[in-house]
Amino acid sequence: MDYKLTKMETDELKELINIGASHASTALNQLTGKRVNITITKVDINRVENAFSLYSGKEKISTTIIMKVFGGATGIIFFLLHGNNSYKLARLLTKSKNKVEYLTSFDRSALNEIGNILAGSFLSVFSKFAGITVVHSISEIVTDTLSSIVNSIMGEVGSFSDVVLTFKIKLIIRDENIETELYFLMAPGFTGKILNMTRKKLKEKK
Amino acid sequence: MGKIININIAEYAVGKNNLVIETSGIGSCLVICLYDADEKIGGMAHAMLPSRRKKNSVFNQGNTMIGKNNYKFVDEAIEGLIVEIRKIGGKKEKLKAKIIGGAEMFNIFKKKLTSIGKENERTAREKLEELGIPIDSEDVGGSVGRSVRFNLENGVVSIIVNM
Numbered sequence: 001m002d003y004k005l006t007k008m009e010t011d012e013l014k015e016l017i018n019i020g021a022s023h024a025s026t027a028l029n030q031l032t033g034k035r036v037n038i039t040i041t042k043v044d045i046n047r048v049e050n051a052f053s054l055y056s057g058k059e060k061i062s063t064t065i066i067m068k069v070f071g072g073a074t075g076i077i078f079f080l081l082h083g084n085n086s087y088k089l090a091r092l093l094t095k096s097k098n099k100v101e102y103l104t105s106f107d108r109s110a111l112n113e114i115g116n117i118l119a120g121s122f123l124s125v126f127s128k129f130a131g132i133t134v135v136h137s138i139s140e141i142v143t144d145t146l147s148s149i150v151n152s153i154m155g156e157v158g159s160f161s162d163v164v165l166t167f168k169i170k171l172i173i174r175d176e177n178i179e180t181e182l183y184f185l186m187a188p189g190f191t192g193k194i195l196n197m198t199r200k201k202l203k204e205k206k
Numbered sequence: 207m208g209k210i211i212n213i214n215i216a217e218y219a220v221g222k223n224n225l226v227i228e229t230s231g232i233g234s235c236l237v238i239c240l241y242d243a244d245e246k247i248g249g250m251a252h253a254m255l256p257s258r259r260k261k262n263s264v265f266n267q268g269n270t271m272i273g274k275n276n277y278k279f280v281d282e283a284i285e286g287l288i289v290e291i292r293k294i295g296g297k298k299e300k301l302k303a304k305i306i307g308g309a310e311m312f313n314i315f316k317k318k319l320t321s322i323g324k325e326n327e328r329t330a331r332e333k334l335e336e337l338g339i340p341i342d343s344e345d346v347g348g349s350v351g352r353s354v355r356f357n358l359e360n361g362v363v364s365i366i367v368n369m
Contacts, residue, residue, distance in 0.1 A: 066314065144311065151235050
């Protein structure tokens with residue numbers, strides 16, 4: 001069977017991701033002291049081999065900060081920073097004046113920290129709302145073409161699910177012209193449980 | 207140079223003479239190129255996983271996937287390519303293989319002694335051996351992505367390592 005989300009289910013999941021996104025953007029704001037905008041929040045369900053349609057710029061050199069997610073749900077959380085966004089973000093955090101156009105070990109360490117904090121803040125909201133306790137692993141930073149990164153990640157997802165549920169958030173620090181995308185991937189088998197808990201919480205809120 | 211065909215993940219292409227087949231974004235995925243030099247006929251498949259999982263897979267719940275989706279799996283991609291190459295006049299006994307990819311891009315996904323990349327490579331070797339197709343050359347493993355261009359005029363495979 002193929003998984004499909006109804007419009008209502010998509011809206012409900014979007015509500016959940018919006019709350020997660022606002023926590024992640026607040027965390028990024030506190031880390032950098034800059035105003036952070038959320039420009040895209042998207043929920044997508046697709047076969048792993050077709051999931052690339054959500055990403056743009058096949059040959060773009062990108063840096064990813066990636067973590068495994070485990071606990072009540074199995075998944076992967078990662079950030080994508082295209083081109084020079086990676087070291088711009090790292091140096092904004094560390095207030096470094098370094099001008100070299102590559103990631104130094106200090107930049108990498110800063111990015112790992114950003115990844116840990118943002119993933120932690122996103123997943124803690126997710127855990128609370130979806131009623132599934134999830135934690136993330138240590139992070140790893142890889143720079144390569146976007147298609148190699150995404151295809152390899154989809155290969156990992158494909159080892160436990162044929163279909164992938166993707167939550168996408170785009171965060172922008174306009175003053176510094178820095179963009180990052182956060183992706184949370186999981187097997188759609190958890191969708192039902194997440195939806196039930198989200199509905200319950202949303203009702204409580206009202 | 208003749209026509210250029212670009213394939214994506216889980217897709218394949220076959221052809222002859224001056225056709226060029228390209229694919230990119232090869233991380234842990236495995237690209238298999240098969241070539242019959244006498245007929246100048248060959249094909250390329252871009253597979254992402256070694257083989258179908260036995261349990262909890264939609265493929266095992268009555269859904270028979272046909273067409274390009276078969277090429278998601280290394281073992282089925284090799285079988286499928288041979289069928290398609292024979293359809294256009296290539297001979298199985300003349301085929302030689304080149305395999306590219308199977309990188310381990312992320313350390314956090316390594317499982318003790320193996321990884322998706324290594325499993326893809328192992329499955330390809332086993333399947334090709336089973337079918338009696340020799341591996342002419344290979345560029346596998348490592349930790350960076352690759353792009354591949356396969357020229358059917360002369361069977362030359364060009365690899366770009368993305369760093």
